Amino acid sequence: MIVGAGAAGLATAIFTRRANRLRAVAILDSAKKPGAKILVSGGSRCNVTNTIVTERDFWGGRSPIVRRVLRGFPVDDTIAFFRDLGVALHEEADGKLFPDSNRARDVLDALLRETAHTGATLLSAHRVVDVEPTGDGFRVVTANGDLHATSVVLATGGQSLPKTGSDGGGFAIAQRLGHTVVPTTPALVPLLLDAGDSVHRALSGVSHDVEIAVWIDGAVATRITGAMLWTHVGISGPAALNASRHWMRAQIERRPVSLTVNVRPGQSFEDVDAWWTERAREHPKATAQSTLADTLPASVATAIVGQLGIDGNVLLAHFSRDDRRRLVHALVEWPLPVAGTRGYNYAEVTAGGVALDEIDPSTMASRVCRGLYLVGEILDVDGRIGGFNFQWSWSTGFVAGRALASGAARA
Ligand SMILES: Cc1cc2nc3c(=O)[nH]c(=O)nc-3n(C[C@H](O)[C@H](O)[C@H](O)COP(=O)(O)OP(=O)(O)OC[C@H]3O[C@@H](n4cnc5c(N)ncnc54)[C@H](O)[C@@H]3O)c2cc1C
Known part of the structure; x- marks a missing residue:
C-alpha cells in the first residue's frame, strides 16, 4: 500500500505493477484530486528532469546514497519512460527538460492513466492518520477506517505548499515507526x-x-x-x-x-x-x-x-x-x-526529512521497520532548482517499485 499519490507515489505504483501484475497495489491520498503539486510545478509547465543529474545537485543525506539511487533510474530512463507515456520532453536553458506541450497537466494525466492501466487502485480523499506494524504487516489507519497491508510505502512528500495535501503528516508517521527525522525547513524559497x-x-x-x-x-x-x-x-x-x-x-x-x-x-x-x-x-x-x-x-x-x-x-x-x-x-x-x-507556502521543497542512512538505497526499504519503504521528498534530500527534485521522485519510485515487485524485502 502506497501512502501519497504525488510524483514518487505514482511512480512507485507504476513500476511495481509493470514488473509484477500479481502484486496488488493501492495508493491512498488525502487530496480529492491528487497531483496538485505536479500541476503547479515549473510555472504549470513541469520541469520533469534535467539533462544531467548527479548527486552533486542535491543536499541533505550522504552523496554516495543519493548517487546509488539515481543510478537505479537515470535521466535517460526518465526520458524514455515519459516518451512511452506519450509525453516527449524538450531541453531548455540550464538543461531543464519540459514536456513538448508545455503543460504540467499532460504529465499528471499520463501518470494517472498509466497508474490505472497497470491496474493499481487509487483511493483519493483517503487521509492516512497512522501506520502501525502488526505481526503480518501493517494496520493503516485512515479517516475512512482501518486497512491491512503487507508492506507500506510512505510517499507523503514534505511540507512545502501544504494546501496541496503535503502537510508533513508523513514525518510523524515515520517517526512513530522508529525513524529519525532530520529537522525540516523550507527550501527553494x-x-x-x-x-x-x-x-x-x-x-x-x-x-x-x-x-x-x-x-x-x-x-x-x-x-x-x-x-x-x-x-x-x-x-x-x-x-x-x-x-x-x-x-x-x-x-x-x-x-x-x-x-x-x-x-x-x-x-x-x-x-x-x-x-x-x-x-x-x-x-x-x-x-x-x-x-x-x-x-x-x-x-x-x-x-x-x-x-x-x-x-x-x-x-x-x-x-x-x-x-x-x-x-x-x-x-x-x-x-x-x-x-x-x-515559509512553506512559498517553498518549492522541504530540506531535512527521514534520515537517508536509515534507508537501503538498493530497495528504498527502511532499515528500522521491516516492510516499510520511503520514496520522494519525505527523505532528507533536496535538489537545486532545475528538475532535480522530480528526478529524485522518479528514481526513488523506480527503485522501490522494482524491490516491491520482486518481493525481495517482502513484509
Ligand atoms: C510551486 C512548486 C513548483 C515546483 N516545480 C518543480 C519543478 O518544475 N521541477 C522539479 O523537479 N520539482 C519541482 N517542485 C518540487 C516537486 O514538486 C516535489 O519535489 C515533488 O512533487 C515531490 O514529490 P513527492 O511525491 O515526494 O511528494 P508530493 O508531490 O508532495 O506528494 C505527496 C502526496 O502525499 C499526499 N499525502 C500527504 N500526507 C498524506 C497522508 N497522511 N495521507 C494520505 N496522503 C497524504 C499528498 O496529498 C500528496 O498528494 C516544485 C514544487 C512546488 C511547490
Missing part, C-alpha cells in the same frame, strides 16, 4: 530582506545574473550563480531560491550566516577594480553611472550609487580612488540583509 532596506523595493521586478556568497561562521561556505529577482519583500529567482536552504540550515543550526551578492559573477575585487581602471584610461569622459550601466540594468546601477552616496555623474577621469574602490567592493560584496524566508 524566496527570501525576505530587512524592511529597512530600500534597495529591494526600488528594484522590485528587476532580474539579473549574480553570484550569491553564503557566509557561515565568517567564511564563504557556498557560492551560487544564476539569475536573481528583486521583489517587493526581498529576493527570489533561481540564485536566491538555491541559496535559501543554506541560509535556513545555518539558522536552525544557530550558526552565524549572512549573504552577499556579487553583481559581476565569477569576478574578484581585483578583476573588477582593474576593469574600472582600464575603462577610466580608455573613456575618461564617461560617467560612473553610464559605465556601471554597461554591465548592469540601469536601475541596479542607480540604486548602488545612490546607496553609496556616490555622484553617478562624476567623470571617470575625476573618479577618486577611494570612491572607485568603495564602488567595486559594493559590486562584488553587496550585503543582503536577510530577515527570513517566505
Whole structure:
C-alpha cells in the first residue's frame, strides 16, 4: 500500500505493477484530486528532469546514497519512460527538460492513466492518520477506517505548499515507526530582506545574473550563480531560491550566516577594480553611472550609487580612488540583509526529512521497520532548482517499485 499519490507515489505504483501484475497495489491520498503539486510545478509547465543529474545537485543525506539511487533510474530512463507515456520532453536553458506541450497537466494525466492501466487502485480523499506494524504487516489507519497491508510505502512528500495535501503528516508517521527525522525547513524559497532596506523595493521586478556568497561562521561556505529577482519583500529567482536552504540550515543550526551578492559573477575585487581602471584610461569622459550601466540594468546601477552616496555623474577621469574602490567592493560584496524566508507556502521543497542512512538505497526499504519503504521528498534530500527534485521522485519510485515487485524485502 502506497501512502501519497504525488510524483514518487505514482511512480512507485507504476513500476511495481509493470514488473509484477500479481502484486496488488493501492495508493491512498488525502487530496480529492491528487497531483496538485505536479500541476503547479515549473510555472504549470513541469520541469520533469534535467539533462544531467548527479548527486552533486542535491543536499541533505550522504552523496554516495543519493548517487546509488539515481543510478537505479537515470535521466535517460526518465526520458524514455515519459516518451512511452506519450509525453516527449524538450531541453531548455540550464538543461531543464519540459514536456513538448508545455503543460504540467499532460504529465499528471499520463501518470494517472498509466497508474490505472497497470491496474493499481487509487483511493483519493483517503487521509492516512497512522501506520502501525502488526505481526503480518501493517494496520493503516485512515479517516475512512482501518486497512491491512503487507508492506507500506510512505510517499507523503514534505511540507512545502501544504494546501496541496503535503502537510508533513508523513514525518510523524515515520517517526512513530522508529525513524529519525532530520529537522525540516523550507527550501527553494524566496527570501525576505530587512524592511529597512530600500534597495529591494526600488528594484522590485528587476532580474539579473549574480553570484550569491553564503557566509557561515565568517567564511564563504557556498557560492551560487544564476539569475536573481528583486521583489517587493526581498529576493527570489533561481540564485536566491538555491541559496535559501543554506541560509535556513545555518539558522536552525544557530550558526552565524549572512549573504552577499556579487553583481559581476565569477569576478574578484581585483578583476573588477582593474576593469574600472582600464575603462577610466580608455573613456575618461564617461560617467560612473553610464559605465556601471554597461554591465548592469540601469536601475541596479542607480540604486548602488545612490546607496553609496556616490555622484553617478562624476567623470571617470575625476573618479577618486577611494570612491572607485568603495564602488567595486559594493559590486562584488553587496550585503543582503536577510530577515527570513517566505515559509512553506512559498517553498518549492522541504530540506531535512527521514534520515537517508536509515534507508537501503538498493530497495528504498527502511532499515528500522521491516516492510516499510520511503520514496520522494519525505527523505532528507533536496535538489537545486532545475528538475532535480522530480528526478529524485522518479528514481526513488523506480527503485522501490522494482524491490516491491520482486518481493525481495517482502513484509
Ligand atoms: C510551486 C512548486 C513548483 C515546483 N516545480 C518543480 C519543478 O518544475 N521541477 C522539479 O523537479 N520539482 C519541482 N517542485 C518540487 C516537486 O514538486 C516535489 O519535489 C515533488 O512533487 C515531490 O514529490 P513527492 O511525491 O515526494 O511528494 P508530493 O508531490 O508532495 O506528494 C505527496 C502526496 O502525499 C499526499 N499525502 C500527504 N500526507 C498524506 C497522508 N497522511 N495521507 C494520505 N496522503 C497524504 C499528498 O496529498 C500528496 O498528494 C516544485 C514544487 C512546488 C511547490
